[in-house]
Amino acid sequence: MGTSRWGRGFAVMAAGLVAGAMLPGAAHADDPATGSITGRFTQAGGGKVTVNLWTTAGGSAGQATSDADGDYTFAAIAPGQYKVQFVLPTFGSTLHSQWAHQKLTYSTASVVDVTGGAATEVDDSLISPTGVQLTVTDADTGAPVDDVCVSQYQGGFGGVCGGTGGVFSLPNVQDGAQTLYITSPDGLHASTTASVTVKFGVLAKVAVSVKATAAVTTKVVDKATGDPVPGVCVVALPTVFGSFESDMCQYGDPNYSAADGTVTIGQLAAGSYDLLALPEDGTHGIQWVGAKGGTGIQSKAKQLDVVAGQSAAAPVVDLDPAASITGTIRDADTGEVLWNECASVLPVRPGQGTTQLDPRCGGWSDQTYTISNLGPYAWPVRFGSYDSTDTYGAIWSGNAADRKAATPVQAGIAQPTVADASLHQLGTGLTIAPKTSDGMPYSGYLTVDVFNARTGDFVKEVSYQSTLDGVAAQPVRLRYYAGSAFVNGWYGGVDFATATNVRVNPADPPTVKIALQDN
Template identity: 30%
Template structure:
């Protein structure tokens, strides 16, 4: 490997089989060279230069031979049994790019634009920002604004060797929600109550996303929201006497199906009537196994699939005796989700989907005891193989075929998986395969989307053997 001027370059080399079956990483020596032995195959090579400390390569300046910026674009080099393949790579000269942003609806220029390429290349400017030190070729950068008035976007820009290219990126105006949080009984403002949104009717609280908390006057404003139909979820911070709620038409509810639908449009602000918080109650209990009667000691009780947002959690962990305590829920009927290591994912009442769950009633200032005996579920097992028939590691996610809800998930360690799923239900199976430097995703059996995925019947008990073949379908996120 040589620098742009032909001088010796230091850094690191990744040698990756084109079919993702092999990966090797090593450092170049002081002469900028490296010799390694690999199985016969076609290979792609990534180089990571170290312009300073040779033991500290700069990940932001990685390129693929010859002169490419991604695994997909990289050239493939054939290595034959007993042969030697020589590859020489010249580093592309790091070059700058100037980023401007404009309103995707009006076309007007946007001020205070920011562009993020990596941790060392994250800059904000007025109407434009210049990022230096990028590898020439197509690069993906995140463009956003500091004021939350536009949705951030990952834009592919073209960096031009030896000159400063200009990229104009369209940003979609964000929607906003404003409301006031008050005590349901007195009407007094409540500070420190935090809000987020979920797609209307789903109860799918986010793992990452917008979050805003009320100030001393109870005022709350959610920024950086996408246009669409949403439900508003409010949870006071830990230690508050108030309970969480899905915001309903006239008050709180524990059922997202009964929540108020808030319709948002790009660039518009919607004012929601005051959110009236009721005082919290407690749900507690001990979770046991229906098969053995023993406590279930590893897992979580929650109101959504995601763990939580920022410093707010949507559930609580089981202790070493299977006990749990939720003390931040409002006085409504709540569906509880039980996610454990050794039993199938299930909602209160031992069912796979939220709509069929047995609600658990919370009463202000009182404690409700709910101690379910969890069903083990049906064993779903099999092998995960790539297009060449090799065992690979992948994430599998089981969805109810009717509602699309996640009803089970597993990550296989060695190409063989074992999942627990409640029956009787029809499911579809999503897979994600992430070999080095690339990500693929699809659905069983050979489908590219949920609508065309093959349905599989999971019986109430027993074992289902199902081999899953993954393919080279690029992941979209």
């Protein structure tokens, strides 16, 4: 364990002076009327343990803490018979303990005789096998997977990384029913969990398979200086992504750039992606990552094609200074300022934005919106609310119906670029008529997400009502949720790509009949 027997003796003597001083009524260590106990507790990887000394009558006779090699001592012990207990930390709140020698209970522990003027040696080692042995394999090939981490805590704290032949050993897992979290630092396998019941002194074996995924690697730097920029969230988004969700940027997740600017975006399904970089330092601006710099238009980003089991290198993320767009949103008919209408550059769901991408709204005093965290590029801007009860029809810059058709607005660095908008109130553009599988009208819980059929962008949510109000004429596709009693799904298909187009038309609103299937 890294200490010679002679070196160990010196360490024991030094520790014994401290331990002996802790015992009530202890004499000097060299008192011939007393004895001592020294020993080493051995476990894989070493580490400190707490050592308790008990009399055969069940009384406490002292406590010591071993060094990192497991060496401990009790000095100046009254002659007699004792039992030695070793207490080990675990990943959980409870403690594991065993007794010399290789025993689980006080009653079965070895009796140690201490005589005056003599040192009694009590060595022990962790009961083996014990803990959890996890075997990880690839879900498709069955090959062992070593490049993952296993932890009893979500997020990987205190875990074990790197296996041998796909086998991971966790010796100090808390007793009882436990969940193990398997994560992939290189992003080439999907995270998963494994359930296991643990009992100290028994080796619990569990196997789990992980799905191969793809990853993208890049580096985030300041464009002017070339210095790395840490703490930047980088998200890989497909061409059609619906809306930006808050869990896409959770600080501390692997898709934040490290101190050296490097970042890995992993656990991606095979396919094509665009990178969106979202600095949070107030100095740099958001960008779609292009082949030679940032852009505000997704279609101009560098498209990355990724394959499961492989990592693809993306262009360096060259961050530019933050720029701004500001303006006023008014009622198109009255000219009244609509301070509760907002502006944004990407589709977001109510309550699902982030600090960087939340829609920016006016207020009672300053009735202008300001988007102040953009890269200095031309951006499509959406004007309007995502509130399902709002009756003002949202538009994109240039009075366009969707993001692809928008006229981009150049964000300004020295001065915010002004982009005003006027919105019309619109009535019902679509009526939803759900029915149960036996043809009865359904009036229970139903939420319908509405997506633009051309861009895939989230448009609005229909919740606790049967009409879609305040949406301009456009083709849409619908995804519905009707609670646990029914199957959730897409109207006319199994996903966005196969769903049926429905034309929103406030002048002549159609009725969509959704047939709910029993779960």
